[in-house]
Amino acid sequence: MEVRIVAPLTIKPEFVEEVTPALLAIVAASREELGCLQYDLHREIGSTNSFVFYERWRSEAAIDQHESSAHFQHFVSQLDGKLDKIEIKKMKVFA
Amino acid sequence: MEVRIVAPLTIKPEFVEEVTPALLAIVAASREELGCLQYDLHREIGSTNSFVFYERWRSEAAIDQHESSAHFQHFVSQLDGKLDKIEIKKMKVFA
Numbered sequence: 001m002e003v004r005i006v007a008p009l010t011i012k013p014e015f016v017e018e019v020t021p022a023l024l025a026i027v028a029a030s031r032e033e034l035g036c037l038q039y040d041l042h043r044e045i046g047s048t049n050s051f052v053f054y055e056r057w058r059s060e061a062a063i064d065q066h067e068s069s070a071h072f073q074h075f076v077s078q079l080d081g082k083l084d085k086i087e088i089k090k091m092k093v094f095a
Numbered sequence: 096m097e098v099r100i101v102a103p104l105t106i107k108p109e110f111v112e113e114v115t116p117a118l119l120a121i122v123a124a125s126r127e128e129l130g131c132l133q134y135d136l137h138r139e140i141g142s143t144n145s146f147v148f149y150e151r152w153r154s155e156a157a158i159d160q161h162e163s164s165a166h167f168q169h170f171v172s173q174l175d176g177k178l179d180k181i182e183i184k185k186m187k188v189f190a
Contacts, residue, residue, distance in 0.1 A: 004137055006101055006147050008184070027190040042099055042186035052101050052186055054149055089103070091137035091147055095122040 002037065003060055007053040007088045015082035016049045022078040023051070029071035030055070035062020049084075063090070097132065098155055102148040102183045110177035111144045117173040118146070124166035125150070130157020144179075158185070 011019055023041055030039040037056035044050035057063045066072055079086075106114055118136055125134040132151035139145035152158045161167055174181075 003140070004149075006103070006137070006149065008101070008103075024190050040188060041190040042101070042184075043189040045098070045185045045187060050184070051189060052184060054099075054101065089137075089145070089147060090140045092140060093135060094138040094146060095119050095136040 001059060002093065003057050003063055004091045004093065005053065005055040005057070005063070005088060006091065007055070007086065009051050009053070009079075009086040010084040011049045011051065011079075012082055012084050013049050019079060019082055022075055026071065026075040029069075030066060033062070033066055033069070035059065035065060096154060097188065098152050098158055099186045099188065100148065100150040100152070100158070100183060101186065102150070102181065104146050104148070104174075104181040105179040106144045106146065106174075107177055107179050108144050114174060114177055117170055121166065121170040124164075125161060128157070128161055128164070130154065130160060 027039055027041050030036050035058045037058060038054065039056075040054045042052045042054065044052070057066070122134055122136050125131050130153045132153060133149070134151075135149045137147045137149065139147070152161065
């Protein structure tokens with residue numbers, strides 16, 4: 001059963017430029033995963049450091065695989081200490 | 096240029112059942128709009144009252160038209176006083 005993720009994150013302004021390559025890399029690598037149906041990164045209009053990931057995965061197992069992947073672990077380490085806020089909501093489609 | 100919206104909302108628990116028809120109705124009506132590319136409603140796993148709208152619109156003008164539509168205005172009135180929290184993020188695709 002498909003599982004979706006919305007993850008708003010606020011990057012410390014002084015690190016936005018530095019982490020941008022990591023943001024682009026995780027999008028590219030995640031889209032290559034078999035379990036990934038959609039993996040989009042958005043920036044809030046009028047903001048330079050407010051971003052939102054929107055992801056669709058084939059199953060919970062696909063998410064587990066993603067989260068234990070080398071590229072995701074690397075991404076997490078690259079963001080360490082550089083975020084003001086991050087929230088990860090796992091969701092099912094309601095309508 | 097496509098504009099996307101993520102809108103997390105938390106409904107007061109005692110009103111979830113009462114507003115569910117309104118949630119379903121706004122999804123159906125919004126998907127009929129010419130400017131609407133995607134209009135999905137999600138419920139957070141493990142929650143009964145935490146929802147997230149994820150929307151894709153052809154343009155800012157399409158959003159303006161949506162927000163001034165009778166069905167959206169009606170929806171807003173149906174939620175009045177029944178939410179703990181709502182946040183609307185207008186976004187552009189970053190990657």
